[in-house]
Amino acid sequence: MGKNIRIEQIERLNLVLNVIRDVGRLLVSEKDKKKLIKGICDILVEKRGYFNAWIGLFDFEQKIELVADSGFESQSDFNSQFDMIREGLKKQEFTRCIQETLNSDKVFAVMDPVKECHDCILAEDYSDRGGLAVQVTHEGVNYGFMVLSIPRNLAMDETEKTLIKEMADDIAACLYRLDIANSNDVHGFLRVQDKMTSLGRVTAGIAHEIRNPLSGIYIYLKALKKIYNHMGDITRVVSIIDKIELASNKIESIIQRVMDFSKPGQPQFVMTDLNHYIDDVTKLTAVTLRKNGIQLIKDFDPDIPECYAEPHLIEQVILNLITNASEAMEEFPGEKRIELSTFRKGDCIVISVRDTGPGIPVSRQSRIFDPFYTTKANSSGIGLSISHRIIIDHGGTLKFSPSRTGGAIFIIEIPFENKKRIR
Ligand SMILES: Nc1ncnc2c1ncn2[C@@H]1O[C@H](COP(=O)(O)OP(=O)(O)O)[C@@H](O)[C@H]1O
Ligand SMILES: [Mg+2]
Numbered sequence: 001m002g003k004n005i006r007i008e009q010i011e012r013l014n015l016v017l018n019v020i021r022d023v024g025r026l027l028v029s030e031k032d033k034k035k036l037i038k039g040i041c042d043i044l045v046e047k048r049g050y051f052n053a054w055i056g057l058f059d060f061e062q063k064i065e066l067v068a069d070s071g072f073e074s075q076s077d078f079n080s081q082f083d084m085i086r087e088g089l090k091k092q093e094f095t096r097c098i099q100e101t102l103n104s105d106k107v108f109a110v111m112d113p114v115k116e117c118h119d120c121i122l123a124e125d126y127s128d129r130g131g132l133a134v135q136v137t138h139e140g141v142n143y144g145f146m147v148l149s150i151p152r153n154l155a156m157d158e159t160e161k162t163l164i165k166e167m168a169d170d171i172a173a174c175l176y177r178l179d180i181a182n183s184n185d186v187h188g189f190l191r192v193q194d195k196m197t198s199l200g201r202v203t204a205g206i207a208h209e210i211r212n213p214l215s216g217i218y219i220y221l222k223a224l225k226k227i228y229n230h231m232g233d234i235t236r237v238v239s240i241i242d243k244i245e246l247a248s249n250k251i252e253s254i255i256q257r258v259m260d261f262s263k264p265g266q267p268q269f270v271m272t273d274l275n276h277y278i279d280d281v282t283k284l285t286a287v288t289l290r291k292n293g294i295q296l297i298k299d300f301d302p303d304i305p306e307c308y309a310e311p312h313l314i315e316q317v318i319l320n321l322i323t324n325a326s327e328a329m330e331e332f333p334g335e336k337r338i339e340l341s342t343f344r345k346g347d348c349i350v351i352s353v354r355d356t357g358p359g360i361p362v363s364r365q366s367r368i369f370d371p372f373y374t375t376k377a378n379s380s381g382i383g384l385s386i387s388h389r390i391i392i393d394h395g396g397t398l399k400f401s402p403s404r405t406g407g408a409i410f411i412i413e414i415p416f417e418n419k420k421r422i423r
């Protein structure tokens with residue numbers, strides 16, 4: 001007899017392990033919430049042998065958003081027994097087992113549905129069954145619930161309850177990850193939008209950078225024409241053509257840089273000399289700053305090590321910080337100066353952007369990194385939140401600090417051994 005029980009236990013363990021494996025596979029591969037919960041219900045019914053399983057998920061207002069089920073038979077009045085329950089859920093009518101799970105993080109067990117579940121249309125048919133119901137919760141956020149109709153002896157089994165509880169936790173963790181992944185889409189979209197706004201602000205700089213070599217080309221062409229018309233010194237022609245080539249390459253590289261900067265898509269992290277890219281940004285902002293009477297002081301430590309970064313995202317951050325500093329000083333009396341410096345501090349590269357503007361009142365300091373927070377009439381308020389996120393994605397930090405002279409300092413720290421952390 002002992003042997004039989006052991007075989008039974010082994011068989012059951014095997015079954016449970018198979019279910020855990022299949023559910024685990026689904027949790028890592030399925031990106032669609034509806035397919036995910038339906039797949040889990042199917043596994044529980046087909047592989048674990050539960051009579052039926054259903055999962056309901058809430059939206060952010062705690063209203064039922066998705067429902068999936070498995071194991072219900074078709075009936076004449078309704079397509080399946082579950083359809084009445086589903087209709088109720090849509091109207092936020094919750095059966096007792098759901099109400100119990102929503103009030104407790106423990107697995108709720110039903111031993112005798114006929115006696116315990118008066119409000120449930122399934123109870124009558126389930127007189128010989130038991131049931132388990134559990135919250136799907138991750139870090140205090142309730143994503144929904146899972147209800148299972150199972151053999152009565154299993155409803156009392158602590159191991160079975162633990163399995164169900166762990167599974168519900170794993171489902172919730174997976175839903176949390178899917179939400180984060182979706183919010184990354186939003187983040188990507190905002191990042192592109194912020195880039196476009198930033199580019200709009202520096203068009204004067206871009207035009208200026210292109211106009212310089214362009215007017216060079218114009219002058220060289222005139223010189224060539226003169227040589228041709230007046231049979232001038234033919235030996236100068238080659239050197240003039242070389243200069244035209246150089247100038248047109250310069251224009252090409254500026255256009256390429258703008259294209260790279262505004263290119264949407266997945267960021268490409270590479271070993272980067274940050275000084276080089278920060279300097280590129282200052283070239284784009286130079287004209288705008290000059291027009292606004294702002295002096296830009298650069299103090300780059302040439303010995304900072306390379307770090308693993310996405311150069312165009314770092315450009316975007318620096319552009320945001322310089323633009324903010326410039327906008328803050330627009331109507332501010334007194335000397336207008338931005339100091340941009342890079343240096344090494346321990347195992348970090350520090351980039352600081354300091355201005356001589358009005359600074360930020362203490363009451364606002366905690367909000368400036370919030371998305372859409374702005375004190376300007378026609379601004380998006382996403383610059384600092386996007387910049388903060390970009391630096392976090394580099395394994396670093398972006399912080400505000402008041403300057404002793406009253407202005408604002410934004411300090412970026414990026415560890416140069418960040419490659420391992422980012423992956
Ligand atoms: N250098 C600065 N000096 C003063 N205030 C600043 C500075 N940088 C940012 N701020 C404040 O932080 C807010 C949020 O900045 P940001 O996210 O770039 O959005 P936006 O520039 O669109 O307002 C600004 O509206 C401004 O009030
Ligand atoms: Mg801004």
